Amino acid sequence: MADQPCRFRAGLRHWHPLLPSVQLGRRPHRRQLCGQWFVVFRTASGRVGALPEACPHRRMSLATGKVRGEMLVCSYHGWQFDADGVVHCPLMPSAGLQQPALQLRESHGLIWLRQPLAGEGAPPPLPEWPHSDLLCAGITVHDVPAPLELTLDNFTETEHTTSVHQVFGFRDPASVQLRLELEPSCTRVWNRGPQKPFPRLFDAFIDIRPSDHFANDWVTRFEPPLTVYEQTWRSRLGTLRRFRLRVVLFVLPVTDQRSQLITLLYTPRLLPGPLHGWLAAPIVRALTAHELDLDVRALAQLADRNPELSPRTLGPFDRVLLENRRRISTLYLGG
Numbered sequence: 268m269a270d271q272p273c274r275f276r277a278g279l280r281h282w283h284p285l286l287p288s289v290q291l292g293r294r295p296h297r298r299q300l301c302g303q304w305f306v307v308f309r310t311a312s313g314r315v316g317a318l319p320e321a322c323p324h325r326r327m328s329l330a331t332g333k334v335r336g337e338m339l340v341c342s343y344h345g346w347q348f349d350a351d352g353v354v355h356c357p358l359m360p361s362a363g364l365q366q367p368a369l370q371l372r373e374s375h376g377l378i379w380l381r382q383p384l385a386g387e388g389a390p391p392p393l394p395e396w397p398h399s400d401l402l403c404a405g406i407t408v409h410d411v412p413a414p415l416e417l418t419l420d421n422f423t424e425t426e427h428t429t430s431v432h433q434v435f436g437f438r439d440p441a442s443v444q445l446r447l448e449l450e451p452s453c454t455r456v457w458n459r460g461p462q463k464p465f466p467r468l469f470d471a472f473i474d475i476r477p478s479d480h481f482a483n484d485w486v487t488r489f490e491p492p493l494t495v496y497e498q499t500w501r502s503r504l505g506t507l508r509r510f511r512l513r514v515v516l517f518v519l520p521v522t523d524q525r526s527q528l529i530t531l532l533y534t535p536r537l538l539p540g541p542l543h544g545w546l547a548a549p550i551v552r553a554l555t556a557h558e559l560d561l562d563v564r565a566l567a568q569l570a571d572r573n574p575e576l577s578p579r580t581l582g583p584f585d586r587v588l589l590e591n592r593r594r595i596s597t598l599y600l601g602g
């Protein structure tokens with residue numbers, strides 16, 4: 268499929284996670300980011316390469332090619348590409364063709380991509396987040412049929428959790444204590460309130476109760492949009508539950524109108540009940556993926572996908588959305 272003009276195109280200079288490392292075997296994968304299609308492949312020695320998807324010869328999708336040794340071989344006329352983008356054409360061995368350079372990294376179980384600017388120096392560091400104290404229970408990927416701004420809106424307000432979510436939410440937005448801090452490099456939001464009622468099935472797996480007090484605190488940074496949530500529960504007596512979640516969520520612009528969520532889930536290494544040991548990761552992953560599915564379903568039902576906000580109709584939980592707009596504009600649109 269051809270690249271599309273995209274208002275987020277300038278943001279390719281920032282590192283973005285493209286896909287989980289475990290998804291990339293010997294078969295090339297195609298991915299779209301900021302309107303551009305890329306093919307990602309892993310060579311026999313384990314090196315990861317990324318190229319524009321269209322072969323520079325006659326535009327075949329390189330995702331239909333095969334990896335042989337250290338080369339990706341185009342399925343149409345057999346031109347070959349190494350992980351640095353050097354092109355080897357069997358009929359013109361000294362042509363010296365080179366595909367645009369893309370930078371790649373593998374870290375935190377993800378493959379990261381950026382497009383360097385001409386003449387720039389060393390690449391910027393990858394985004395970081397706290398993780399060594401908890402176990403990574405898995406990575407999920409969700410496609411969202413909504414633009415970056417509206418998708419990030421959903422994940423930076425907690426008012427919707429009462430109506431949209433089944434477990435991870437507040438009983439009533441009116442009883443949530445909300446605090447917001449805007450810092451030069453991030454926004455911080457604290458939310459505290461009674462946990463919403465949830466189906467009895469869930470408390471067989473996690474030691475939270477519908478009578479608990481829920482805290483959902485997060486920090487959003489913008490290189491690319493990355494929100495780290497710390498979710499904890501306390502009993503009526505104020506005892507901290509052993510179950511807690513750290514959710515690291517990237518919201519990526521795929522096109523002007525579509526986004527992708529890449530989410531890393533972290534839990535304590537030791538949990539009570541059936542969540543102890545090897546069962547912990549799959550259950551936490553399934554539960555969180557289900558809650559994210561509910562977010563995606565809500566976003567898919569928006570009647571209007573225009574990212575403009577009307578400040579007149581915003582509520583107290585939406586104050587941060589205007590700030591998000593400003594920061595997205597700086598990151599992606601050069602505003």
Ligand code: FES
Nearest residue numbers: 322324325341344
């Ligand atoms: S289109 Fe790829 S080698 Fe011809």
Ligand SMILES: [Fe+2]
Nearest residue numbers: 421428431562
């Ligand atoms: Fe949500």
